[in-house]
Amino acid sequence: MPEQMVASSMSKMLQTAAGVFFFAVVLSAGDAAVVEQTFVVTQVRMRHLCNDTLATVVNGQFPGPALEATQGDTVVVHVVNKSPHGITIHWHGVKQRLTCWADGAGMVTQCPIQPNTSFTYRFDVGDQVGTLWWHAHVSFLRATLHGIIVIRPKSVAYPFLKPDMDVPVIISEWWQKDLIKVDKNFSVGGSFDDNPAAAAINGKLGDLYNCSGITEDNFALDVEPGKTYLLRLVNAALFSEYYFKVARHKLTVVGSDANYVTPYTTDVVAVAAGETIDVLMVADAPPCQYYMAALANQPPPPDPQIPVFAARAVVRYTSISSRAQHMCGKEPLMPKMPDQHDTITTVYFHGNLTGLPGHPLLPQIRGHVHERLYLTLGKGSICRDRNKTFCKRGGNPESFEVAYINNVSFHLPEKIALLEARYHGKITNGNSSWNGGMPVEDLPSKPPRAFDFTDKALIPSVPGGKLEELEPTRKATMTRRFGYNTTVEVVFQSTATMQSDSNPMHLHGHDFFVLAHGLGNYDAKRDVKSYNLVDPPKKNTVQVPRLGWAAIRFVADNPGAWFMHCHFEFHIAMGMAAVFEVENGPMPETSLPPPPLDLPKCTKQRADVSFI
Ligand code: C2O
Numbered sequence: 001m002p003e004q005m006v007a008s009s010m011s012k013m014l015q016t017a018a019g020v021f022f023f024a025v026v027l028s029a030g031d032a033a034v035v036e037q038t039f040v041v042t043q044v045r046m047r048h049l050c051n052d053t054l055a056t057v058v059n060g061q062f063p064g065p066a067l068e069a070t071q072g073d074t075v076v077v078h079v080v081n082k083s084p085h086g087i088t089i090h091w092h093g094v095k096q097r098l099t100c101w102a103d104g105a106g107m108v109t110q111c112p113i114q115p116n117t118s119f120t121y122r123f124d125v126g127d128q129v130g131t132l133w134w135h136a137h138v139s140f141l142r143a144t145l146h147g148i149i150v151i152r153p154k155s156v157a158y159p160f161l162k163p164d165m166d167v168p169v170i171i172s173e174w175w176q177k178d179l180i181k182v183d184k185n186f187s188v189g190g191s192f193d194d195n196p197a198a199a200a201i202n203g204k205l206g207d208l209y210n211c212s213g214i215t216e217d218n219f220a221l222d223v224e225p226g227k228t229y230l231l232r233l234v235n236a237a238l239f240s241e242y243y244f245k246v247a248r249h250k251l252t253v254v255g256s257d258a259n260y261v262t263p264y265t266t267d268v269v270a271v272a273a274g275e276t277i278d279v280l281m282v283a284d285a286p287p288c289q290y291y292m293a294a295l296a297n298q299p300p301p302p303d304p305q306i307p308v309f310a311a312r313a314v315v316r317y318t319s320i321s322s323r324a325q326h327m328c329g330k331e332p333l334m335p336k337m338p339d340q341h342d343t344i345t346t347v348y349f350h351g352n353l354t355g356l357p358g359h360p361l362l363p364q365i366r367g368h369v370h371e372r373l374y375l376t377l378g379k380g381s382i383c384r385d386r387n388k389t390f391c392k393r394g395g396n397p398e399s400f401e402v403a404y405i406n407n408v409s410f411h412l413p414e415k416i417a418l419l420e421a422r423y424h425g426k427i428t429n430g431n432s433s434w435n436g437g438m439p440v441e442d443l444p445s446k447p448p449r450a451f452d453f454t455d456k457a458l459i460p461s462v463p464g465g466k467l468e469e470l471e472p473t474r475k476a477t478m479t480r481r482f483g484y485n486t487t488v489e490v491v492f493q494s495t496a497t498m499q500s501d502s503n504p505m506h507l508h509g510h511d512f513f514v515l516a517h518g519l520g521n522y523d524a525k526r527d528v529k530s531y532n533l534v535d536p537p538k539k540n541t542v543q544v545p546r547l548g549w550a551a552i553r554f555v556a557d558n559p560g561a562w563f564m565h566c567h568f569e570f571h572i573a574m575g576m577a578a579v580f581e582v583e584n585g586p587m588p589e590t591s592l593p594p595p596p597l598d599l600p601k602c603t604k605q606r607a608d609v610s611f612i
Contacts, residue, residue, distance in 0.1 A: 032072040032073055032074055032124070033069075033070065033073050033074070034073065034074045034075075034076060035067065035068070035069045035073050035074070035075050035076070036075075036076040036077075036078075037065065037067060037075075037076070037077050037078070038059075038077070038078045038080060039058045039059060039064070039065070039077055039078070039079045039080065039089065040058065040059055040060075040080045040082055041056065041057070041058055041079065041080065041081045041082060041083045041087050041145065042056070042057065042060065042082045042083055043055065043056050043057075043083050043084070044057055044060055046062065048174055048176075048197070048198070048205055048209075048216060049174075049176070049197055049198065049205070049209060049211040049216070050211035050212055050214075051176055051197075051211075053174075053175070053176045055143075055144040056083050056085060056087075056136075056141050056144055056145055056179075057144050057145060058145060058147065061147075061203075062144050062203045063144075063146055063147050063148070063170045063172065063202065063203050063236070064134075064145065064146060064147035065147050066147055066148045066149070066150060066168060067134060067147065067148070067149045067150070068149075068150045068152070069125050069149070069150070069151050069152070070151065070152050070153075070154055071125065071126075071127055071128070071129050071151060071152070071153055071154040072124070072125065072126070072127070072154055073124070073125050073151075074122065074123070074124050074125075075091075075121070075122070075123055075124070075125060076120060076121070076122050077089070077120065077121045078118060078119075078120045079113055079118055079119050079120070079121065080118040081113045081114065081115055081116065081117060081118060082115070082116065083115060084115050085112075085115070085138070085139070085141060085180065086106075086111075086112025086113065086114055086115070086138060087112055087113050087136055087138060087141070087145070088104040088105065088106040088110055088112050088113065088136065088137045088138050089104045089121060089134055089135070089136060089137070089145075090103060090104035090105055090134065090135055090136070090137035090508075091103070091104060091121070091123065091132065091134050091149065092132055092133050092134060092135060092149075092274065092506070092540070093128075093132035093133070093149075093257055093258050093276070093511075093540040093541075094123060094125060094128065094132060094149070095126060095128060095509060095510065095511065095558060096123050096508075096509055096558070096560070097124065097126055097558055098558070098559070098589075098591075098592060098593060099122070099123040099124070100419060100509060100558070100559065100560025100561060100562070100592055101419070101560075101592075101593075101595045101596055101599060102121045102122055102123045102596075103508055103509065103560070103562070103563075104121065104137050105137050105508060105562075105563040106137045106138035106139075106412075106417075107412045107413045107414070107417050107418065108412075108413075108417060108418050108419065108508075108561055108562075108563045108579055109417055109418075109419045109560070109561060109563075110417050110419070110420075110599055110600055111416070111417050111420075111599075111600045111601065111602035111603070112138050112600060113600045114600060114601075114603060117600065119598055119599070119600050120596075120598060122596070125151050128151055128258045128259075129151050129152070129153050129258060129260070130151060130232075130255040130256075130257070130258035130259060130260065130276070130278055131148065131149070131150060131151075131168075131232040131233075131234065131255065131257075131258060131276040131278050132148075132149040132151065132257070132258045132276060133146060133147065133148050133149055133170070133234045133236060133276065134146060134147055134149055135147075135236065137563075139179060139180055139183040139573075140175075140179035140180070140182050140183045140238060140569050140573070141179055141180075142236070142238070142569070143172070143173060143175045143179055143196075143238055143569075144172075144175075146170070146172070146236045147170075148168045148170060148232060148234055150166070150168070150232065151258060158254070159254075159260055159356065160252070160254045160260075160263050160280065161228055161252075161280060162228070163228045163229060163230035163280060164224075164227040164228050164229065165227065165228075165229050165230070166229075166230050166232065167221055167229050167230065167231050167232065168202065168232050168234070169201060169202065169231050169232060169233045169234070169244075169292070169313075170201070170202050170203070170233075170234045170236055171199065171200070171201055171233065171234065171235050171236065171237055171242050171244070171271060171294045171311065172199070172200050172203070172236040172237050173196035173197075173198065173199055173200065173237045173238055173239065173240075173309065174196060174197050174198040174199070174200050174205055175196045175197060175238075176197040177194060182194045183569075183573050186569075186570045186573035186574055187573045187574065187575075188400050189400030189401045189402075194570075195239070195306050195307060196237075196238070196239060196309065198216075198309065198311070199237065199240075199242070199294060199296060199309040199310055199311035200311050201219045201292070201294055201311045201312070201313045202219040202313070203219075204216065204217045204218055204219040204311070204313065205217070205311060206218045206219070206311045206312040206313055207312065208310055208311065208312055209311075218312065218313050218314045219313035219314075220313065220314045220315075220316055221292070221313065221314070221315050221316070222316050222317075222318050223283040223315055223316070223317055223318065224283060224317070224318055224319065225283050225284070225287050225317060225319075226282070226283060226284065227282070227283050228280055228281070228282050228283075229280070229281045229282075229283065230254075230278060230279075230280055231251070231278070231279050231280075231281055232276065232278050233269065233271050233276060233277045233278070233279065234271075234276050235271040235272060235273050235274060235275055235276075237273055237296070237309075238273070238568070238569035238570070239273070239296070239306065239309075239568060239569065239570065240273065240296035240297065240298065240306075240309060241270060241271065241272045241273060241296065241297055241346060241502065241504065241543065242270070242271050242294045242295060242296055242297070243268055243269070243270055243294070243295045243297060243337060243338050243342075243345065243346075244268070244269045244270075244271060244277075244292070244293070244294050245267060245268050245269070245292070245293055245335035245336075245337060246281060246290055246291075246292040246293075246315055246335060247285075247290040247291055247292075247293075247332070247333040247334055247335040248285040248286075248290055248333060248335075249267075249281050249282075249283075249284075249285055249290065249315070250265050250266070250267055250281075250282075251265070251266055251267065251268075251269055251279040251280070251281055252264065252265045252266075252279060252280040252281075253265075253266065253269065253277060253278070253279050253352075253353070254278050254279065254280055255276075255277070255278035256275065256276060256277050256278065256353060256537065256539060257275060257276055257511065257538070257539040257540045257541060258276070258511075258540075259355060259511060259537065259538040259539065260355070260356050261353050261354060261355060261356070261537055262354045262355070262356065262535065263280075264352050264353075266349065266352070267335075268338060268345060268349070269349065270297075270345060270346035270349040270350065270543070271294075272346070272350075272502070272504035272541060272543035272567070273504045273541075273567040273568055273569075274504050274506045274540075274541040274567030275504060275539075275541045275543065275567075283315075283317065285317075286324070286327065286328070287317035287319075287321075287324050287328075288317060288324075288325075288327070288328030288329070288332070288333065289314055289315065289316050289317070289328065289331075289332035289333070290314070290315045290332050290333050290335075291312045291313070291314060291315070291332045291333065291334045291335060292312065292313045292314070292315055292335075293310060293311070293312040293313075293334065293335055293337055294310065294311050294312070295308075295309070295310040295337045295338070295340060296308070296309040296310065296340065297338070297340055297341070297342060297343060297346065298340060298341065298343075299341065299343055299499065299500045299501060299546055300341040300343075302459050303459060303499045303500050303501070304499060308340050310337070312334070314332050315332075316332075343502065343545075343546045346502070346543060346545070347517070347519070347545045347548070350514075350517065350543050351517065353514070353537040354532065354535045354536070354537055355513070355535050355536055355537040355538050356535065357534060357535040359513075359538065361513075361555055362513075362533070364487055364555055365487065365513055365533065365536075365553045365554075365555070366533045367487065368487065369487050369488070369489045369553065370482075370483075370486040370487050370488065371445075371480075371482060371486055371487075371488045371489070372445065372488075372489045372490075372491075373443070373445050373446075373480070373488070373489070373490045373491070374445065374446050374447065374491045374493065374522065375405050375406055375443075375447075375490060375491070375492050375493065375578075376404075376405070376406055376407070376447040376453055376493045376495050377403075377404075377405060377492060377493065377494050377495060377498060377503045377505070377544065377566065377571075377576055378403070378404055378407075378453070378495035378497035378498045379401055379402070379403050379404065379471075379495075379497045379498040379499070379574070380401070380402055380403075380404050380407060380409065380470070380471045380472060380473025380497070381393045381394075381399040381400060381401050381402065381471040381472070381473060382399060382400060382402055382409070382473055382474065382475060383398060383399050384397070384398060384399060384400060385398070389472065393468050393471045393472070394467070394468040394471070399471070401574065402473055402475070402574050402575045403498060403566070403571050403572075403574035403575045403576035404473050404575060404576065405443065405478070405576060405577070405578050406443065406444045406446065406447045406448065407444075407447060407448050407449075407473055407474075408441070408443070408444070408473065408474060408475070408476050408478050409473050409474065409475045409476075409574070409575030409576075410475075410476075410477065410478055410565075410575045410576070410577035410578055411475040411476055411477045411575070412477070412577075413438055413477055415438075415602060416438065416602045417602065418438065418440070418477065418479070418561050418579055419560060419561040419595075420595065420599075420602070421437070421438040421440075422561060422581065423592075423594075423595065426438055427440050428440065429441075429442075438477065439476075439477065440476075440477045440478075440479050441476040441477065441478050441479075442478070442479070442480060442481075443478040443479060443480040443578045447493075449470075451470060452521065453493050453494075453495040453496065453497075453521050454494070454495065454496055454519075454520050454521055454547040454548070455496055456496055456500070456547070457496075458470070458495070458496040458497050459496050459499065459500050467497055470497065475575065477579075478578045478579070479561070479578065479579040479580070479581050480578065480579075480580055480581065481581045481582075481583060482556035482580065482581070482582050482583065483556070483583050484556065484557065484559065484582065484583050484584060484585035484586070484590060485555060485556065485557055485585065486555070486556045486582075487553060487554075487555055487556075488553065488554055488555075488556055488580075489551065489552070489553045490512075490551070490552050490553075490554075491522050491524075491549055491550070491551045491552075492505050492542070492544040492549060492550050492551075492552075493521065493522055493544075493549045494544045494545060494546060494547060494548055494549065496547060498571070498576075500546055500547055501546060501568070501571075502543055502544060502545055502546040502548075503543075503544040503566045503568070503571065503576070504541050504542070504543050504544070504566060504567040504568065505541065505542050505544055505550075505564070505565070505566055505567070506540060506541040506564070506565060506566070506567045507540060507554070507562060507563075507564045507580065508540075508562040508563045508564070509558045509560055509562035509580075509582070510540070510554045510555075510556070510557075510558055510562065510580075511538045511539060511540055511554065512538070512539060512540070512542070512552040512553060512554035513536040513537070513538055513539075513552060513553050513554065514536055514537050514538075514539055514542050514550060514551075514552050515531040515532055515533065515536050515551045515552060515553060516530045516531050516532060516550070516551045517542075517543075517544070517545055517548060517549060517550035517551070518530065518545075518548055518549055519545060519547060519548040520547065520548060520549075521549070522549040522551070527549075527551070531551065539552075541567060556580070556582045557582070557585075557590075558582055559582050559583060559584045559585065559590065559591055559592040560581070560582055560592050561579050561580075561581050562579065562580045562581070562582065563577065563579055564577065564578050564579065564580050565577035565578070
């Protein structure tokens with residue numbers, strides 16, 4: 001599959017003339033094409049590491065089929081669900097201007113597509129360009145239900161050295177567990193035994209893994225000396241951020257989350273969960289074989305440790321003369337990877353990303369900020385007996401652990417999707433009883449109490465530690481409503497309560513500008529000075545550093561209900577999420593149209609979405 005994609009993209013790329021890149025690409029409607037695809041979701045048996053596993057996939061493939069479009073195109077995907085699970089497909093990073101109904105966030109924008117039914121997603125890719133991806137947005141099923149979205153530039157060339165070929169590099173995990181069960185385990189308190197079996201690159205586990213002497217296949221990329229390759233990295237893994245390197249090759253970062261960045265050259269790339277990074281790699285090493293490797297990072301102890309996950313693939317120079325071959329080692333050369341406990345290289349990597357200056361939204365971003373939110377990301381607990389607020393905590397079975405934003409753990413609606421409830425006027429604000437409506441609460445602007453959020457003594461290594469008194473938390477469907485065209489600033493604060501993890505925070509329906517990040521507790525007086533308001537990178541996922549913070553701003557200009565959550569799947573299952581609701585603007589062109597007629601009905605067997 002990758003070879004075919006490479007061939008077709010190469011011809012497309014050769015047609016694009018070199019030129020200067022402008023932000024506002026005006027596309028006349030007549031130019032737009034319709035990209036139509038059918039995704040049949042089934043369960044298939046796949047064999048890895050001596051075990052058959054039942055995987056839920058699209059069109060029999062892992063990773064699933066690529067969605068390839070050109071700027072301005074309309075995408076139509078018919079999803080036919082032949083699996084036993086309720087499914088939604090989310091188009092991660094697609095802004096879905098006025099098409100929130102097609103966003104595919106389970107129980108936020110739609111109820112799942114029930115087994116043996118289908119639903120057609122329709123949306124425009126607008127002026128977005130670069131790499132995005134699609135994935136299931138119910139439960140943990142996205143582990144194998146995902147694929148790349150490639151949006152190529154229309155009438156202008158890339159704002160960088162023209163690549164000769166285009167190569168998706170999807171980093172994922174291979175799970176051998178029942179993912180629905182894993183999801184449930186996490187939504188009622190987390191389970192440290194639920195880990196993936198391996199990491200994978202483009203569905204191949206690679207030769208670091210073997211079972212009974214049979215090594216797993218490597219993904220192989222054949223390169224020609226002197227040619228330039230655009231590697232489109234996607235981190236589709238559920239649990240980890242990955243470091244990526246190719247032995248003896250420099251990588252020039254040119255894009256992220258379907259936005260160009262100022263090119264910068266490095267030998268190591270960090271890809272947060274949910275994030276995409278586009279890099280150029282010139283085949284300029286001695287013509288031999290090299291490994292490309294992806295290694296998951298994690299905080300050091302006393303954080304609970306998961307196994308080391310690493311996958312590797314091979315870069316093979318073609319047309320190696322026999323003389324040259326002589327000079328190559330027998331084995332491909334392995335890059336020297338960062339330490340798996342290195343959590344600072346990613347901070348530097350992400351700090352080096354800048355956007356192209358001159359984005360039309362920047363003046364508004366620099367101007368008056370209407371709403372400021374300071375959101376702490378952490379872990380608390382809830383009494384198992386729902387009528388109690390007092391119970392034993394700190395790991396005692398009277399309570400279970402949840403993740404929160406500002407001390408409220410997100411409760412996913414169960415009967416009807418939030419956007420439908422809002423559309424039909426069925427929302428009940430406040431903590432009141434059901435009343436036939438969906439009870440929704442306001443996401444608080446600030447954490448309810450201040451403490452030293454990044455105090456390492458809070459890392460929950462021992463029961464009864466400092467954390468216990470901070471634990472009491474509750475569950476609610478938390479949303480925050482923004483008027484149309486509001487400028488919003490969000491400062492995300494990672495805390496030491498959620499195992500001192502980083503938090504890859506993702507917002508649907510909008511790109512945001514990442515203005516700054518730092519270590520320790522955010523201090524507005526000091527840290528506002530570090531904001532980059534000149535050329536901040538534009539992203540849909542921000543890696544909030546471990547024991548640190550990140551500040552973003554965006555313009556709420558897309559009406560709908562947009563999920564905002566951590567892209568670590570166990571964090572979202574445990575409740576680290578909220579919904580940003582954006583109100584309609586004054587005109588029909590600034591208002592969300594009615595739902596499509598075939599929007600899946602909400603049935604009683606509301607599929608496998610995690611909820612408590
Ligand atoms: Cu990639 Cu809400 O997700």
